[in-house]
Amino acid sequence: MNASTKTLTQNTEGTASQVPLELLDSIEVGIAVLDRNFTVHVWNKFLENHSAKKAQSVIGGSIFSHFSEIDEAWLRTKIDPVFNLKSPVFIIWEQRPFLFKFTCNRPVTCAAEFMYQNVTIFPIVENNGRVERFCMLVYDVTEQALGKLGMEHLNEELKTASRxxxxxxxxxxxxxxxxxxxxxxxxxxxxxxxxxxxxxxxxxxxxxxxxxxxxxxxxxxxxxxxxxxxxxxxxxxxxxxxxxxxxxxxxxxxxxxxxxxxxxxxxxxxxxxxxxxxxxxxxxxxxxxxxxxxxxxxxxxxxxxxxxxxxxxxxxxxxxxxxx
Missing domain, CATH: 3.30.70.270 (Reverse transcriptase/Diguanylate cyclase domain)
Incomplete structure (x- = not known):
């Protein structure tokens, strides 16, 4: 099946819904679908553009073989509740600035070296009730992160100035x-x-x-x-x-x-x-x-x-x- 015509299948309460990849490509959020072996099945345009890796080069391979910055042992442990408890997992930038080390391609005024990210990982439940795949949503929160860091830096400067x-x-x-x-x-x-x-x-x-x-x-x-x-x-x-x-x-x-x-x-x-x-x-x-x-x-x-x-x-x- 051609990558541009693939669909993302997600079961909710036993009903299968087909989401065209064209729709996923139009969303300003990174969307990836991986299986238990961390093999990539869906890689949308947002992720293509920011990783400079085409979908056809990533799909079918392990996420760890394409992105060496990801700590494999940490991510496998982090995602355990997705499979074992069918529970979503959240990674926020304050705990870990990024999952994927994407460069910040915003205007030249951007002070960040890389894209700060919030990541939501949720289970995709099959008709048989098992979780064999999970969906990863990657949000660009660079502006919010820089705003908060800038405020913290300003507060620190004010504290220093007062002393x-x-x-x-x-x-x-x-x-x-x-x-x-x-x-x-x-x-x-x-x-x-x-x-x-x-x-x-x-x-x-x-x-x-x-x-x-x-x-x-x-x-x-x-x-x-x-x-x-x-x-x-x-x-x-x-x-x-x-x-x-x-x-x-x-x-x-x-x-x-x-x-x-x-x-x-x-x-x-x-x-x-x-x-x-x-x-x-x-x-x-x-x-x-x-x-x-x-x-x-x-x-x-x-x-x-x-x-x-x-x-x-x-x-x-x-x-x-x-x-x-």
Missing amino acids: VDGLTGLFNRRYWQERFDEMYKLCVRRGKPSTALMLDIDHFKRINDTYGHQAGDKVIQMLAALIKRCVRETDLAGRYGGEEFAIMLNDSTVEDARAVAERIRQLAQRLTVEHEGESISFTVSLGLAQFSADFKSAMAWLECSDQALYKAKESGRNQYCIYE
């Missing part, structure tokens, strides 16, 4: 404070040492007045990048305000924190920021306070590191001081 300081890429003050409060409570429960560190740029107003605010912003950015290199992923670094930064050194005694503070101080002292033909040098002062059970709140702890920072400023700047 991160736009100039430095460090945590902003509000989010840093929230995390610091959580770490304070953890220190109270665990009793392990951690150290809070405050630092700011010495004579920053002089930099702004001499070179301009854009130069000042560049100095802040360079110092932030330096801080990122000096702390661990488990530490918490943020821009606390203006030219002031706050760092929580997790599971670190004040002796451990000394090394970090001195490294930041030395690297900042050696750093030169180029701006509009000018070379700008700067130094930083730092204050350290190790956690103590005597601190009644996170802010009390941070205030102690701020007092140590003030002492470093009063003692001549370009140094660190430890809260006693």
Whole structure:
């Protein structure tokens, strides 16, 4: 029988109905009929067009021999209820983006590499009540998938923007404070040492007045990048305000924190920021306070590191001081 004149036979309540393949070809849904051996019996135009495989080349062969991207063991297990329970099976793109790896042939504005698909698989019940074949419907849900993924990406960007300081890429003050409060409570429960560190740029107003605010912003950015290199992923670094930064050194005694503070101080002292033909040098002062059970709140702890920072400023700047 010629492929163009074949019919799809489906038994419903014992009545056989003949569906011309021409009708199946006019539907914007992929339609395939397979048997228990996963041999293809129907392959409509939608599937031809998106797979670039003609019906006559696919029909009569195993679906797995034509589409290597399909996990055979997984699909056989997935389809078990179709034969054993005469129950339909659904595959949604959130669980598996596609069954057939069809390229996305939508307009050039389409951001997808491949077609996202929802697949419905239902049994074809013969007159004797047995299920020897099943029908597979493949829906193109690329637009819906991209819409949802785009919204999730936007939400993630908004979440990041609400946490991160736009100039430095460090945590902003509000989010840093929230995390610091959580770490304070953890220190109270665990009793392990951690150290809070405050630092700011010495004579920053002089930099702004001499070179301009854009130069000042560049100095802040360079110092932030330096801080990122000096702390661990488990530490918490943020821009606390203006030219002031706050760092929580997790599971670190004040002796451990000394090394970090001195490294930041030395690297900042050696750093030169180029701006509009000018070379700008700067130094930083730092204050350290190790956690103590005597601190009644996170802010009390941070205030102690701020007092140590003030002492470093009063003692001549370009140094660190430890809260006693």
